[in-house]
Amino acid sequence: MALKLLYLHGTGPQSESSDRARIEAHLELVGGLAPADVHLVDWVDSTAHLAYLDVTPALPAERYPLPSPARRGLVPAGTASLAHAAALEEAAESAQRPLDAEQVAGGLAAAVAETARGEQREEGGILTASPFAELGLQVLTNHLVDHRPEYTNAATVFLGAVARYLEDGPAFRASIREAIAEHTNRGDTLLVVGHSLGGVAALDVLTGVPDEPEVDAAAVELLVTAGCQAPWLYLMHALASLSTEVTQTEPFSPWLNVYDERDLLAFCVERVFADRPGRRVDVEVSSHLPFLTAHGHYLDDPAFYRAIGAARRTFAASRTS
Numbered sequence: 001m002a003l004k005l006l007y008l009h010g011t012g013p014q015s016e017s018s019d020r021a022r023i024e025a026h027l028e029l030v031g032g033l034a035p036a037d038v039h040l041v042d043w044v045d046s047t048a049h050l051a052y053l054d055v056t057p058a059l060p061a062e063r064y065p066l067p068s069p070a071r072r073g074l075v076p077a078g079t080a081s082l083a084h085a086a087a088l089e090e091a092a093e094s095a096q097r098p099l100d101a102e103q104v105a106g107g108l109a110a111a112v113a114e115t116a117r118g119e120q121r122e123e124g125g126i127l128t129a130s131p132f133a134e135l136g137l138q139v140l141t142n143h144l145v146d147h148r149p150e151y152t153n154a155a156t157v158f159l160g161a162v163a164r165y166l167e168d169g170p171a172f173r174a175s176i177r178e179a180i181a182e183h184t185n186r187g188d189t190l191l192v193v194g195h196s197l198g199g200v201a202a203l204d205v206l207t208g209v210p211d212e213p214e215v216d217a218a219a220v221e222l223l224v225t226a227g228c229q230a231p232w233l234y235l236m237h238a239l240a241s242l243s244t245e246v247t248q249t250e251p252f253s254p255w256l257n258v259y260d261e262r263d264l265l266a267f268c269v270e271r272v273f274a275d276r277p278g279r280r281v282d283v284e285v286s287s288h289l290p291f292l293t294a295h296g297h298y299l300d301d302p303a304f305y306r307a308i309g310a311a312r313r314t315f316a317a318s319r320t321s
Helices: 016-027 048-052 082-094 101-117 131-146 148-184 197-207 230-235 291-295 302-320
Strands: 003-008 037-041 120-123 126-129 189-195 220-226 255-260 280-285
Touching (some): 003 197, 189 197, 197 230, 255 302
Parallel strands (some): 003 037, 189 220, 220 255
8 A cells, every 4th residue: 555645734825846845855864754655735725815915904004004006016026915015114124123132032031930930919909910021021012013014914814714714614624535535545545744724624524523524534544733723722612523522522543743832823732632532642843943934844844754753653553562
């Protein structure tokens, strides 16, 4: 039987040729994964318009003027969105007034440390943060206000895609089921790998959603999620395949969940689903990259592929023992 890797992308910009090349280059270097035939599942395209959405008109006009048509014309080829134009414009202006990185880091560190210690003070019967925590939050707030258009535009792409998936999930999952069925009918062994929201959709399809057709999950050797929000959605009662009120449903397993601590859109599964049967494991990779870059870095991280190879060996051994 041939080994097939089905990859479900997340919500960011997609390039089938680039994603395939990134995956195949690493598979050749990791024992237990080559030769694997890579197939990219184009499972969601109805959120593409969000990349062209600029929320600046919905923000205070005095502080956030719209990019002028002349400056929009300076956007490099391939950067086809007002959101990117606004970000480039803001970056150019920020270069004239650099942010004090040490001040930001120090303030945030103090805020986080003191919040963790529960250091608060009471004023008039109301608990407030300590002065150091307030300083950290002020620094963070000032930075977010200065850069609100690009942060909001970036958040809109992700949150909009999640909202569309929650609304139109059956249609999206149908295309994934078709891709899985195409390969299971050939007798292939499948590794299903989902990044970000792609991991959520993969879990839903393989676990099974009430009133939707089932797939031949037995043909899937391993589910791999990276930078995945499934545990977060589950805790919010927003995961289609699993309910916090129906605890006997078993999430698909074996399930390898890879996360980077610096990826704030990545969540862990082991403790969330500890009361459910099945085999699942969290594995951390450390990119040491900024948040958004870390979220998109999994396909370029050799540790990600080593984790998949190790999980295949571990789960294979548990099946034969």
